[in-house]
Amino acid sequence: MTPTTAAAARPAARTLPQPIHYGQRTGVTARILGCGLNLPPHELDNDALAEWHGLSARERVQLRALTKLSGVRRRYYVEPGTTHTELAEPAALRALEAAGLEPEEVGLLLFCATGQDQAIPHNNTLLQDRIGARNAFSFDVKNICASFATGLHVAAQFIEAHPEVAPVLVVSSEVNSPFLHRGHTHLYNIGVLGDGAAAMVLGATDNVGREGFVAGIHRVDPSGKELIRITGGGSRVLERDGVPADIANYSFWTDPQGLYAKAVETFVPAMLELMEATGWRFEELRWVVPHQAAKHGVFGVAAEAGVPKEKVYATFPFFGNTASASLPMAFAHAVAEGAIERGDRILLACPGAGAVSSAITLIY
Structure with a gap:
């Protein structure tokens, strides 16, 4: 191979992923047909939360102080022993009912979540069997808190390339409460995190630019990989010589300040690039529906990007942070409350651990 030929064969220098315009290639994009929400049975205010975890009098005082920082006053917990797919089933069926569709x-x-019921088979198979979606192709999508937003992106790409695959059911369900261990999990995280599930059904439309998904941006900065973790559950932490892994390895740990700084560094620029690529201004949006990290992660990051506070749809005060399920739960809640109507311009905004930046503009 001559030097000239070798140079021609070499790919161009790689840059960060740029905004993608859905429907640009084929004239077909995804649109939301229906959504559904499922809340676990145990609604816990801070007093009930303290009882659940057996907090001391001193810890209860600390929890009240931390609540002022997080803004989370209530959250929901599953009945102990409940799995991700058990929690997801009602949300999936409600989304299908809202779309006027049957599971068949x-x-x-796409099952999009941080956690899982078991090692194998994966959540997609278990939920598919539960709801009777026997004619579907399915798989899991995992990208920490941005799992659902990533799943929407994957679904939109499938629909754009192969409209006949629609309808697509995108589900997220998170059972965080079993991983919140007093003495191993920071009290802030015990106060913030909750359980919940939500789902969306997507269809195809050729009305590109007037309804459905408009544009998206999806990036990962792996320098943030140590800002949040549960080390157990994989090959990194195993039983050795008959001694089980320590409970600390199955406890949720995070660095809230580090996550916020990383979101400002990586997610804010990505969100601004997406809005510019879409050709929208924040004032033209009905809502920004973000990942419901907590007060600072929602309103603080929005302020850094210049988003007016009144444009931010927040459910963290009464749902808490439900990881990847928080964004679709907030969206489903807004639809149920009549806060989102057909024709509304929406920005789905999801900074996540890892660090992940995922955002989508759409017309509902």
Whole structure:
């Protein structure tokens, strides 16, 4: 191979992923047909939370102080022993009902969550069996708190390339409460995190630019990989010589300040690039529906980007942070409350651990 030929074969220098315009290639994009929400049975205010975890009098005082920082006053917990797919089933069925569809009509099912019921088979198979979506192709999508937003992106790409795959059922369900261990999990995280599930059904439309998904941006900065973790559950931490892994390895740990700084560094620029690529201003949006990290992670990051506070749809005060399920839960809640109506311009905004930046503009 001559030097000239070798140079021509070499790919161009790689840059960060740029905004993607959905529907630009084929004239077909995804649109939301219906959504559903499922809340666990145990609604806990701070007093009930303290009882659940057996907090001391001193810890209860600390929890009240931390609540002022987080803004989380209530959250929901599953009944102990409940799995991700058990929690997801009602949300999936409600989304299908809202879309006027039966489970047998689903062409693709994506289960998007941080956690899982078991090592194998994965959540997608277990939920597909639960709801009777026997004609669907399915798989799991995992990208920490941005799992659902990433799943929407994957679904939109499938629909754009192969519209016949629609309808697509995108589900997120998070059972965080079993990983919140007093003495191993920071009290801030015990106060903030909750359980919950939500789902969306996507269809295809050729009305590109007037309804459905408009544009998206999806990036990962792996320098943030140590800012949040549960080390157990994989090959990194195993039972050795008959001694089980320590409970600390199955406890949720995070660096809230580090996560916020990383979101400002990486997510804010990505969100601004997406809005510019879409050709929208924040004032033209009905809502920014973000990942419900907590007060600072929602309103603080929004302020850094110049988003007016009144444009931010917040459910963290009464749902808490439900990881990847928080964004679709907030969206489903807004639809149920009549806060989102057909024709509204929406920005789905999801900074996540890792560090992940995922955002989508759409017309509902």
